[in-house]
Amino acid sequence: MDASSSEATPLTTTDEGQWFQGMSWTTRLQGFVMFTALSVFSSFMGWIALSTGYMWKYSVLTTLGQVMSICSTVLLMGPQKQLESMFDKTRKDATLVYLASMLMTLFVAFATRSAVLCALCGLVEYGALVWYSLSYIPYGREMAKSCLGGFSRVVINV
Template sequence: MAMDKMNYAFERVKILVGMEVDEEQLVEGNSSFIDDFNQQCALSTKQRLYGFVTCFVAGLACTLLSMLVFFNPIKFGITFTFGNLLSLGSTAFLIGPKRQVTMMLDPVRIYATAIYLASIIIALFCALYVHNKFLTLFAIMLEFGALIWYSLSYIPFARSMVSKVMVACFDTEW
């Protein structure tokens, strides 16, 4: 009994990090575009790690380089947002695009995902079409806060802990 639970947990960890697992569960008649894409783009563990590191480093570099153009909010917004998208996409190399989308749409983090994606769209809209420096910086701050909240959704109990700390810090009743 304990060995079955341990094997099950080990298989779940293998799936989470993108290792090859027996995929006989897929029914050929129910295969979707994402399933077909995942099967055609099967990467080895080494290739997944290289893809993750490359995409993550590129995203981090774009995010850090965006600080060089901080006083030009339009260039900053585009570079910062592109860096965030690359960093977010890097995890798809580890767990696969289907699992990435499934995890993003999980009921626990659906609102965080929606706010994060909406803030990306708002930041790009303010930078590319509105050309208002104040609105672009405000949208970037919203995007950064949404990124933090989205990231905290992957750490168990992190969002509730941060919420309690924020309430304690801003509680005006003595």
């Protein structure tokens, strides 16, 4: 094996599964910040679209924002480690619901442009995002279940 064939390219992995090894940590951090800022901006624009009555634009922009959020963490962790984390046994179901809800939201937005269906898909998407995110917090899901259980008992007793 000659020296040129052993050099790593930006899209090869190291032993620990890190991609983008041709990029410095500073560059990956800058990419993370850029994608996070674009994600926030896209989601913000989605809420503006919602306030002006464009439900399908809201669906597209918020879903795009969530995709950019995933891309931001891919730059830090690398795609392989990100996928391993997303599909480990504790969050596999939440990840599948989250990804399916994003696809369904986009499908409904483009295929039907129905405000009611877009709103429903948007709610499922945000709920899936919250449930997925809670899997990264120790006892986060248990705490959420407890809060929702207490809230439902209060509502039922009123």
